[in-house]
Amino acid sequence: MRGVDGARAKPDAAIALRAARTAAGWAVSAAVLPAACLAATLTLIAGTGCERQGTPDTARTGAVDSTSATAEVISRGRAGLHAVVPSVALVGEPVKLTVAPLTDLGTPDLKWRGTLEIESTDSALVSFGPFAAHQGSFARDIVFRTPGFQRVTVRSDHGETTIAGPVFVARTEEELRVRAGEPARRLYWGDAHGHTDLGDGTNPPATYLAYARDVARLDFTCVSEHDLQQYLDVGFDTVPSGWDSVRTVAEEYRRPGFAVLLGWEWSSREWGHRVVLFPGDEPRYVSFRHAPTPAALARELAGTGAVSVLAHPTGSRLTPPVVWEGYVPGFDRAIEIYSGHGSNDESDFRETSDPDPARSALESIRRGLPLGIVAFSDTHLSTPGNPWPPEIRDAPWPGGLTAVWAEQPTEASILDAIANGRCYATSGPRFYVEATLDDRTFGETLELRAGTSARLRATVAAPGILREVQVRLGDEVYRKFAGGGPQMEIELTVGPFDESTAVWLTGRSDDDERLWTTPIRVLVP
Numbered sequence: 001m002r003g004v005d006g007a008r009a010k011p012d013a014a015i016a017l018r019a020a021r022t023a024a025g026w027a028v029s030a031a032v033l034p035a036a037c038l039a040a041t042l043t044l045i046a047g048t049g050c051e052r053q054g055t056p057d058t059a060r061t062g063a064v065d066s067t068s069a070t071a072e073v074i075s076r077g078r079a080g081l082h083a084v085v086p087s088v089a090l091v092g093e094p095v096k097l098t099v100a101p102l103t104d105l106g107t108p109d110l111k112w113r114g115t116l117e118i119e120s121t122d123s124a125l126v127s128f129g130p131f132a133a134h135q136g137s138f139a140r141d142i143v144f145r146t147p148g149f150q151r152v153t154v155r156s157d158h159g160e161t162t163i164a165g166p167v168f169v170a171r172t173e174e175e176l177r178v179r180a181g182e183p184a185r186r187l188y189w190g191d192a193h194g195h196t197d198l199g200d201g202t203n204p205p206a207t208y209l210a211y212a213r214d215v216a217r218l219d220f221t222c223v224s225e226h227d228l229q230q231y232l233d234v235g236f237d238t239v240p241s242g243w244d245s246v247r248t249v250a251e252e253y254r255r256p257g258f259a260v261l262l263g264w265e266w267s268s269r270e271w272g273h274r275v276v277l278f279p280g281d282e283p284r285y286v287s288f289r290h291a292p293t294p295a296a297l298a299r300e301l302a303g304t305g306a307v308s309v310l311a312h313p314t315g316s317r318l319t320p321p322v323v324w325e326g327y328v329p330g331f332d333r334a335i336e337i338y339s340g341h342g343s344n345d346e347s348d349f350r351e352t353s354d355p356d357p358a359r360s361a362l363e364s365i366r367r368g369l370p371l372g373i374v375a376f377s378d379t380h381l382s383t384p385g386n387p388w389p390p391e392i393r394d395a396p397w398p399g400g401l402t403a404v405w406a407e408q409p410t411e412a413s414i415l416d417a418i419a420n421g422r423c424y425a426t427s428g429p430r431f432y433v434e435a436t437l438d439d440r441t442f443g444e445t446l447e448l449r450a451g452t453s454a455r456l457r458a459t460v461a462a463p464g465i466l467r468e469v470q471v472r473l474g475d476e477v478y479r480k481f482a483g484g485g486p487q488m489e490i491e492l493t494v495g496p497f498d499e500s501t502a503v504w505l506t507g508r509s510d511d512d513e514r515l516w517t518t519p520i521r522v523l524v525p
């Protein structure tokens with residue numbers, strides 16, 4: 001490990017100021033020997049995001065008397081490689097393996113020099129050519145030739161090691177079908193909640209999108225700036241043409257395979273925050289000052305295809321919690337179970353600074369609300385998908401990621417998956433999860449006669465070792481499966497059901513990372 005000092009940096013310290021854009025590929029096969037660092041194109045400045053200031057009691061009522069722009073950026077003392085491969089591939093299909101050397105703050109380590117070696121569980125893996133460098137990360141085409149779950153271990157000559165995957169390698173497109181009669185879907189990964197210097201974050205939207213695309217290697221993202229962050233008086237409302245400028249930069253950064261959703265964080269103190277996401281370009285922008293209730297917002301956005309995600313529902317010292325009475329069926333479609341603020345859905349995992357179980361994502365399941373379960377970062381440093389971000393005020397944790405089963409990595413297809421709950425949340429790692437209850441999957445409803453049961457089939461795989469998978473009915477743990485290997489196949493009769501409930505999975509890996517799926521709803525009339 002390199003560059004690890006555990007030091008605290010000042011919030012105005014520039015982090016990773018040097019960037020590399022190298023013109024030519026690297027000379028040696030299977031080796032990376034960057035020869036020239038050219039323009040400094042990716043500059044990341046650490047700063048603060050503060051949404052709410054004060055003690056828990058005053059914050060809950062919104063009575064706030066001070067704001068502060070200071071924050072400590074605390075190093076996690078970790079640096080290393082971030083390697084990514086798609087979670088689904090076909091035998092014989094070329095896919096990209098990307099490797100980003102990161103600093104201990106998750107920013108690109110643009111001074112990194114070294115040699116990378118790869119090794120795979122697929123002994124027949126073929127890799128093509130040398131790694132090519134782009135914006136501080138390295139990519140090469142690889143081809144899996146053995147069906148099943150595969151992983152790629154990447155090692156550097158500095159002793160850094162990381163695992164990309166798991167990848168489900170299918171024999172044919174047909175095998176990718178979640179179930180007969182459905183289009184073949186693949187898994188795509190994203191982080192669609194974060195802030196930039198248009199609002200209460202740091203670094204411009206272009207840096208945000210460059211980080212998502214070229215460093216974190218997300219399939220989708222969104223610059224979801226506040227309409228108005230009321231304590232600091234910043235956000236789209238205060239930047240002339242702010243919304244249009246994000247539309248323009250989003251268009252610049254979109255690529256086939258990289259979707260940039262448009263949206264903003266509707267930031268009502270009274271009703272809680274909502275990340276509003278659109279399926280395509282959208283000229284309409286509506287502040288909470290114009291649409292002060294969730295119902296009014298839904299009315300204003302009718303016909304746009306907008307999808308609302310309940311953000312940080314538990315609240316924290318600096319963020320307001322959800323108010324269930326504001327729930328708008330058909331508009332509110334997903335809920336953050338975890339973010340950089342934490343979670344309180346499991347008492348032993350990364351609590352928020354102001355936990356309230358009655359306002360958690362778990363509570364939405366208890367209430368039977370048909371919401372997709374997602375996890376985002378709420379980054380205020382323009383580093384969506386950062387695998388090891390620094391702690392900043394009230395967001396002491398690495399942010400989460402959301403996996404969607406979608407037909408295409410396009411804005412419309414990904415948002416359709418989120419809106420319909422074909423998604424699950426993780427605390428960051430790219431777990432693979434697939435599940436059906438009879439013939440229904442995440443986000444769908446299975447209607448059953450009272451007293452009948454259903455067959456659950458699930459496949460869960462971790463980058464490393466799975467410690468446990470739990471099958472849950474509502475908020476009860478129905479069955480626990482101990483892991484010990486990299487993946488688990490579960491087949492189980494669940495029931496008989498006497499009343500409507502929600503069947504979902506949670507899991508954890510040996511290094512205590514988590515996953516939470518959207519429920520499959522069981523309707524017993």
Ligand SMILES: [Zn+2]
Nearest residue numbers: 051273311319
């Ligand atoms: Zn918020």
Ligand SMILES: [Zn+2]
Nearest residue numbers: 193194265378
């Ligand atoms: Zn936010």
